[in-house]
Amino acid sequence: MMNKKAYKRIIPGFGLSFGITLLYLGFIVIIPLCSLVIFTAGISPGVFLETVTRPRVLSSYMVSFSTALAAAVVDAVMGVIIAWVLVRYQFPGKKLMNGIIELPFALPTAVAGISLTHLTTDKGWIGKMFHDAFGIDIAYTRLGITVALVFIGIPFVVRSVEPVLEKMDRGVEEAADMLGAGRTKIFFDIILPEIAPALFSGFSLSFARGLGEYGSVVFIAGNKPYETEIAPLMILSQLQEYDYTSATAIALVMLIAAFIILLINSYIQSRSAKITGGMA
Amino acid sequence: MYVEMKNISKSFADCKACDDISFGIEQGKLVALLGPSGSGKTTLLRMIAGLEIQDGGDILIDGRVVNDVPGKDREIGFVFQNYALFRYMTVYDNIAYGLKIKKVPAKQIRETVMELIGLVGLSGMEKRYPAQLSGGQKQRVAFARALALKPKLLLLDEPFAAIDAKVRKELRNWLKDMISRVGITSIFVTHDQDEAVEVADDILIINEGRLEQIGRPLDIYKHPNTPFVAQFIGSSVVLDSFTGFKGFDEVKNDSKVVIRPEFVEAFKGDNPRFNKLISAAEKGTLRNIQFRGNCLEISLEVNGVILSTNRSLERRPVRIGDEMYVIVYRIYVINNEETAVHKNVLLKDINVEML
Ligand SMILES: Nc1ncnc2c1ncn2[C@@H]1O[C@H](COP(=O)(O)OP(=O)(O)O)[C@@H](O)[C@H]1O
Ligand SMILES: [Mg+2]
Numbered sequence: 001m002m003n004k005k006a007y008k009r010i011i012p013g014f015g016l017s018f019g020i021t022l023l024y025l026g027f028i029v030i031i032p033l034c035s036l037v038i039f040t041a042g043i044s045p046g047v048f049l050e051t052v053t054r055p056r057v058l059s060s061y062m063v064s065f066s067t068a069l070a071a072a073v074v075d076a077v078m079g080v081i082i083a084w085v086l087v088r089y090q091f092p093g094k095k096l097m098n099g100i101i102e103l104p105f106a107l108p109t110a111v112a113g114i115s116l117t118h119l120t121t122d123k124g125w126i127g128k129m130f131h132d133a134f135g136i137d138i139a140y141t142r143l144g145i146t147v148a149l150v151f152i153g154i155p156f157v158v159r160s161v162e163p164v165l166e167k168m169d170r171g172v173e174e175a176a177d178m179l180g181a182g183r184t185k186i187f188f189d190i191i192l193p194e195i196a197p198a199l200f201s202g203f204s205l206s207f208a209r210g211l212g213e214y215g216s217v218v219f220i221a222g223n224k225p226y227e228t229e230i231a232p233l234m235i236l237s238q239l240q241e242y243d244y245t246s247a248t249a250i251a252l253v254m255l256i257a258a259f260i261i262l263l264i265n266s267y268i269q270s271r272s273a274k275i276t277g278g279m280a
Numbered sequence: 281m282y283v284e285m286k287n288i289s290k291s292f293a294d295c296k297a298c299d300d301i302s303f304g305i306e307q308g309k310l311v312a313l314l315g316p317s318g319s320g321k322t323t324l325l326r327m328i329a330g331l332e333i334q335d336g337g338d339i340l341i342d343g344r345v346v347n348d349v350p351g352k353d354r355e356i357g358f359v360f361q362n363y364a365l366f367r368y369m370t371v372y373d374n375i376a377y378g379l380k381i382k383k384v385p386a387k388q389i390r391e392t393v394m395e396l397i398g399l400v401g402l403s404g405m406e407k408r409y410p411a412q413l414s415g416g417q418k419q420r421v422a423f424a425r426a427l428a429l430k431p432k433l434l435l436l437d438e439p440f441a442a443i444d445a446k447v448r449k450e451l452r453n454w455l456k457d458m459i460s461r462v463g464i465t466s467i468f469v470t471h472d473q474d475e476a477v478e479v480a481d482d483i484l485i486i487n488e489g490r491l492e493q494i495g496r497p498l499d500i501y502k503h504p505n506t507p508f509v510a511q512f513i514g515s516s517v518v519l520d521s522f523t524g525f526k527g528f529d530e531v532k533n534d535s536k537v538v539i540r541p542e543f544v545e546a547f548k549g550d551n552p553r554f555n556k557l558i559s560a561a562e563k564g565t566l567r568n569i570q571f572r573g574n575c576l577e578i579s580l581e582v583n584g585v586i587l588s589t590n591r592s593l594e595r596r597p598v599r600i601g602d603e604m605y606v607i608v609y610r611i612y613v614i615n616n617e618e619t620a621v622h623k624n625v626l627l628k629d630i631n632v633e634m635l
Binding site: 189194 | 329331351352356357358360361362364365366367368369377378381382409411412425428429
């Protein structure tokens with residue numbers, strides 16, 4: 001028998017807060033997602049497979065995955081650099097810069113999409129520059145989609161990595177320095193392992209978000225079938241044709257993909273927590 | 281002199297962390313940098329290691345001016361205050377890190393690391409991560425890591441600060457023993473006088489960025505150069521003036537008087553043992569009693585000043601308010617960095633050590 005006293009907690013309100021948590025998870029997250037699964041379960045496996053392997057659907061997955069992955073990689077690199085600058089250096093306008101980081105979260109995605117499109121068409125400021133100088137078009141290409149996703153995903157990485165860098169003990173870098181490590185070695189041997197879990201967390205969030213991003217992408221993508229048509233757009237166009245079955249089937253694949261990404265992330269987090277928590 | 285500091289100064293903004301500090305440390309010595317928190321000990325240590333650059337003055341190591349030599353090329357092992365172990369590396373990899381950077385052949389790395397792990401008594405723990413170690417074990421890893429590149433000088437910043445009191449004593453002896461076994465010149469920072477006195481060959485006392493005194497622990501105890509040192513090493517009462525006390529001349533101008541508890545004796549009027557001394561004693565009132573573990577520290581008000589002395593637990597119990605006779609054997613008179621010992625002239629013919 002467990003001693004009843006063992007259940008006594010110093011912080012009160014566990015029962016109530018845990019109940020609210022369960023309720024929230026249930027209503028807002030699990031039930032809607034389950035309904036998607038159940039709805040799809042009504043479709044025969046044959047139909048499901050036929051739907052999700054249509055060439056146009058497959059190519060939209062390809063577009064979504066490749067651009068989201070590329071954007072997440074860019075975000076990871078850029079995000080670490082931005083977080084580094086924000087944490088380690090003092091400069092005028094730092095507070096402003098820190099505030100701007102969250103803009104992509106606050107801005108309606110359509111606004112971001114339209115302004116990015118304007119900038120990057122071959123008549124826009126940036127688009128014209130790239131078109132004339134390198135012959136590269138940004139808007140209405142996969143590159144354009146990636147640019148939009150980079151914009152949307154960067155806060156995830158910056159905000160994950162920043163607190164870890166802030167908390168890092170500078171003595172550890174000095175210790176490595178005294179042992180003869182150069183700057184590059186210190187970054188890759190000492191700093192990167194410290195920020196890796198947070199970085200991966202930011203990377204997965206940005207990747208998962210990129211997979212599902214719709215508002216900021218549709219304008220800049222151009223939505224050419226087999227070229228710049230993203231998976232969320234496929235879902236939407238099925239819905240517009242009242243083909244709920246196809247829409248949910250396509251959506252389920254996206255859901256599973258996002259779920260796998262977050263699962264890998266959570267595994268990595270728990271592994272690193274074991275090392276730093278002394279349970280490895 | 282293995283390490284020489286010449287007129288070292290360092291300021292942070294408007295805070296003077298080191299103010300014209302000069303000293304030398306002989307090869308093979310274990311030296312304590314002792315001073316209260318914020319006195320500039322860490323800053324001084326970090327300048328020797330090249331982690332901080334002095335504003336003025338020269339640092340010489342082994343006869344060479346190292347002002348412009350980066351820390352990693354000064355042949356120094358540094359043990360950081362909170363160990364600064366690499367959290368994502370095992371004990372083995374932590375210790376091996378410097379050797380790997382130096383591209384030492386793998387076989388040789390293995391030999392050196394295993395030897396060090398044996399030396400610090402962590403055999404069998406080489407696969408553990410720092411989070412799986414106790415404070416004392418982390419300390420040992422930090423020590424081994426600092427020694428891996430065979431430095432000629434070992435610097436330790438508050439090596440025992442983060443360790444609980446019980447283990448600390450053990451670890452002190454361990455460190456002293458290790459350092460003498462390795463035979464490396466070492467400087468460690470501490471704010472704890474007991475630690476400095478017990479472990480170090482020489483003590484450097486720092487206060488507010490200035491060097492107050494350098495010397496052997498016993499010499500510093502016996503001949504404190506400044507009121508600060510007298511107060512900081514051993515417990516003592518510092519008085520701005522000391523007038524009309526039986527057996528002593530008045531101490532004039534701005535000299536300070538330092539009286540250690542050992543210099544004071546308090547006894548009851550009916551104690552036959554002190555019969556002969558009564559004529560040299562003043563009357564005082566007991567104001568405070570504190571239990572010090574192995575004795576009582578009693579404070580008495582005598583002629584308007586408070587003096588304290590230690591009282592054996594074997595002696596008669598005393599109570600606050602008791603009238604007692606108080607005798608002062610000797611005092612330190614300190615002025616302008618000079619210390620003089622004044623003895624009680626009324627006791628000239630009495631051998632007080634025999635009492
Ligand atoms: N990096 C720094 N920036 C500003 N002030 C500092 C810095 N390091 C130390 N100081 C100041 O210098 C003084 C001495 O500090 P420190 O050497 O750490 O003292 P200790 O180690 O003796 O406690 C303190 O007043 C501290 O506030
Ligand atoms: Mg310090």
